[in-house]
Amino acid sequence: MEDSPSDAALLQESLRESGLGRFDISLVESWAEADARLREGSFEVVLLDLSLPDSSGHETILRARARAPHLPVVVLTGLHDEAIALEALRKGVQDYLVKGQTDGRQIARAIRYAIARKREEARLGAFSDLGLRLSAAQTAREAAEIIVEVTDRLFGWDACKVELYSPQKNHIYQALIKETVDGRRVELPAPCNCPPPAPLTQEVIDHGAKLVLEEDPALVPGATAQGGHARPAASAMFVPIRHGSSVGGVVSIHSRAPKAYSQEDLNVLQSLADQCGGALERIRTQEALAAAKEQLARTNTMLERLVRERTARLEETVGELEHFSYSITHDLRAPLRAMQGFAGILLNELCCQCPKDENRDWLRRITTSAARMDRLITDALQFSKAGRREMRLEPTDAAALLRGIIQSYPSMQPPKALIGLEGKIPRILGNEAGLTQCFSNLLDNAVKFVQPGTVPEVRVRAETREAFVRLWFEDNGIGIPKQAQGKLFLMFQRATTQFDGTGVGLALVKKVAERMGGKVGVESEPGKGSRFWLDLRLAP
Amino acid sequence: MPQATVLYVEDEEFDVMFMHKAFERMGLKGSLKVVADGQQAIDYMAGNGAYADRREHPLPAVVLLDLKLPVVSGFEVLEWLRQQPELKNLPVVVFSSSDQPEDQAMASQLGANDFVQKPSSALEFPKVVERLRQRWMTA
Numbered sequence: 001m002e003d004s005p006s007d008a009a010l011l012q013e014s015l016r017e018s019g020l021g022r023f024d025i026s027l028v029e030s031w032a033e034a035d036a037r038l039r040e041g042s043f044e045v046v047l048l049d050l051s052l053p054d055s056s057g058h059e060t061i062l063r064a065r066a067r068a069p070h071l072p073v074v075v076l077t078g079l080h081d082e083a084i085a086l087e088a089l090r091k092g093v094q095d096y097l098v099k100g101q102t103d104g105r106q107i108a109r110a111i112r113y114a115i116a117r118k119r120e121e122a123r124l125g126a127f128s129d130l131g132l133r134l135s136a137a138q139t140a141r142e143a144a145e146i147i148v149e150v151t152d153r154l155f156g157w158d159a160c161k162v163e164l165y166s167p168q169k170n171h172i173y174q175a176l177i178k179e180t181v182d183g184r185r186v187e188l189p190a191p192c193n194c195p196p197p198a199p200l201t202q203e204v205i206d207h208g209a210k211l212v213l214e215e216d217p218a219l220v221p222g223a224t225a226q227g228g229h230a231r232p233a234a235s236a237m238f239v240p241i242r243h244g245s246s247v248g249g250v251v252s253i254h255s256r257a258p259k260a261y262s263q264e265d266l267n268v269l270q271s272l273a274d275q276c277g278g279a280l281e282r283i284r285t286q287e288a289l290a291a292a293k294e295q296l297a298r299t300n301t302m303l304e305r306l307v308r309e310r311t312a313r314l315e316e317t318v319g320e321l322e323h324f325s326y327s328i329t330h331d332l333r334a335p336l337r338a339m340q341g342f343a344g345i346l347l348n349e350l351c352c353q354c355p356k357d358e359n360r361d362w363l364r365r366i367t368t369s370a371a372r373m374d375r376l377i378t379d380a381l382q383f384s385k386a387g388r389r390e391m392r393l394e395p396t397d398a399a400a401l402l403r404g405i406i407q408s409y410p411s412m413q414p415p416k417a418l419i420g421l422e423g424k425i426p427r428i429l430g431n432e433a434g435l436t437q438c439f440s441n442l443l444d445n446a447v448k449f450v451q452p453g454t455v456p457e458v459r460v461r462a463e464t465r466e467a468f469v470r471l472w473f474e475d476n477g478i479g480i481p482k483q484a485q486g487k488l489f490l491m492f493q494r495a496t497t498q499f500d501g502t503g504v505g506l507a508l509v510k511k512v513a514e515r516m517g518g519k520v521g522v523e524s525e526p527g528k529g530s531r532f533w534l535d536l537r538l539a540p
Numbered sequence: 541m542p543q544a545t546v547l548y549v550e551d552e553e554f555d556v557m558f559m560h561k562a563f564e565r566m567g568l569k570g571s572l573k574v575v576a577d578g579q580q581a582i583d584y585m586a587g588n589g590a591y592a593d594r595r596e597h598p599l600p601a602v603v604l605l606d607l608k609l610p611v612v613s614g615f616e617v618l619e620w621l622r623q624q625p626e627l628k629n630l631p632v633v634v635f636s637s638s639d640q641p642e643d644q645a646m647a648s649q650l651g652a653n654d655f656v657q658k659p660s661s662a663l664e665f666p667k668v669v670e671r672l673r674q675r676w677m678t679a
Contacts, residue, residue, distance in 0.1 A: 329637075329638060329640075333658075334552045336660060337555065337637075337659070338552075338558070340660070341554065344662070370659065370661070
């Protein structure tokens with residue numbers, strides 16, 4: 001801006017003579033004209049005379065800065081005033097030169113330096129802005145938007161693309177593509193279904209930044225999508241977004257002008273991308289964590305619902321089962337009571353007149369069958385209850401329990417049987433009722449299954465095995481064939497029909513032992529007696 | 541002295557029959573009055589309707605009460621009885637096939653005086669009658 005044509009001519013002449021390159025100069029003589037030109041044109045620097053016909057001094061500086069904040073301003077004035085000069089520099093003017101005191105070379109150098117300084121200032125501003133905004137970004141999408149915007153401010157582009165990769169680098173998890181169509185910035189649809197990086201970007205991931213200066217139709221993202229609107233890019237820059245030694249994404253900017261970017265631009269873009277690496281990594285981790293948390297919460301909710309449903313169903317089943325057991329006790333046993341009663345009446349009253357022994361025997365069989373059925377029902381109920389009722393484990397004196405059982409059954413005492421407790425029997429961690437069920441069934445079997453005429457002899461002894469006690473019940477009974485031993489502990493399975501029994505006793509022992517964290521087993525040979533063992537927890 | 545009456549609350553037809561036989565056997569024929577559900581038991585003891593005539597339906601010396609009954613359960617009868625000022629001391633013997641400790645506990649909590657488990661054979665009923673006579677039917 002220079003209102004004196006002679007000064008302007010002098011300046012153009014001296015710049016040409018400086019030998020410091022070519023300067024394209026647009027000359028304006030008033031602020032009004034300058035204002036209009038600044039609005040439309042693209043300039044790299046403003047060279048400003050402070051005294052214009054329609055503006056002067058400070059006012060001119062302020063107006064120029066306001067109209068073109070991105071452009072460096074160099075003042076070239078006839079007014080030599082240190083105060084004004086300082087004030088101008090404070091207002092953001094790059095340099096203050098006084099006409100007549102500076103030659104062409106000096107002015108040319110000042111202009112070059114002003115442009116470079118202004119660019120450096122812009123970069124620093126953009127970088128610090130980038131850092132600040134990225135640190136506040138919460139999503140990868142937000143971060144990509146910020147990067148696209150800052151690159152535009154720094155370099156300008158016709159198209160820009162930010163791709164972010166999953167940690168395995170085998171697919172794009174976030175992409176943002178913007179392009180200039182008919183002078184407007186539009187966002188192009190990002191590829192869906194997380195495709196792998198394109199070959200060109202893969203090359204950047206593997207080998208680093210790339211500067212393309214020749215025209216290459218492949219370089220404009222979305223050129224095909226936009227049909228006739230898009231012109232292919234003539235130059236482009238690709239840089240990896242690095243974090244430590246890994247690459248988290250690629251930023252590329254594209255221009256339709258050939259040779260729009262320089263190696264220096266590429267370096268700047270790379271250091272900008274490097275600034276983003278850490279923040280993007282943080283956001284990626286944050287997003288992954290949030291996704292994982294959400295997944296976990298969903299899974300938890302689902303599991304809780306499942307558990308609630310199952311529990312409700314189970315409770316219903318248990319309720320039904322309990323009702324069923326209750327009904328069995330009450331309803332199935334009443335007819336049995338009646339059968340025994342009627343058979344008894346017949347036996348007592350009718351058969352007094354009926355001398356046939358066979359008939360009496362049949363009536364007795366009705367009674368014993370009914371009694372047997374009643375025992376089957378009772379035992380089966382006991383078995384089902386053993387699986388359901390709460391079983392609190394407490395240190396229990398097993399020896400005392402065994403003695404108590406023996407004392408309450410005459411069939412387990414001399415002269416009918418000899419049962420001996422050998423050695424010391426340690427205290428057991430078990431449930432008293434459960435242990436009583438186990439012991440009485442095992443002892444009852446031991447004295448029951450003997451050859452007629454043999455007095456049953458049973459030895460009970462304990463063997464400590466780490467945290468367990470193995471209780472042995474060794475008898476002199478008929479023994480059990482190998483093939484019958486496997487099924488011995490199953491419900492309603494009987495090894496022999498020679499003796500009375502329901503086939504529930506050992507199944508009950510097994511179930512109760514397992515509920516107390518124990519086990520039961522047998523070693524036996526026909527004719528050589530049986531050795532049943534019961535592993536139970538040792539009391540602490 | 542009129543003979544003490546036992547009110548037997550029972551819906552099982554055969555149990556009633558065998559109980560009659562057992563009473564007969566023990567020489568107590570006529571001492572047994574029977575109702576078939578809980579509501580009838582309450583009506584009997586309250587003297588409602590058909591039970592108003594106390595010569596025909598005397599207040600019992602003891603109630604022999606089954607638990608699983610139609611209409612009104614044994615527990616409910618027991619609860620009702622204990623709320624009646626003039627009946628709250630009437631002896632009640634619960635007579636059930638239940639071997640559940642919870643049922644016994646509940647009966648005793650509601651004020652039952654005795655709990656007799658129904659024997660598995662009706663031939664054993666006379667023993668039950670003997671126990672009733674010894675404990676509850678003597679003045």
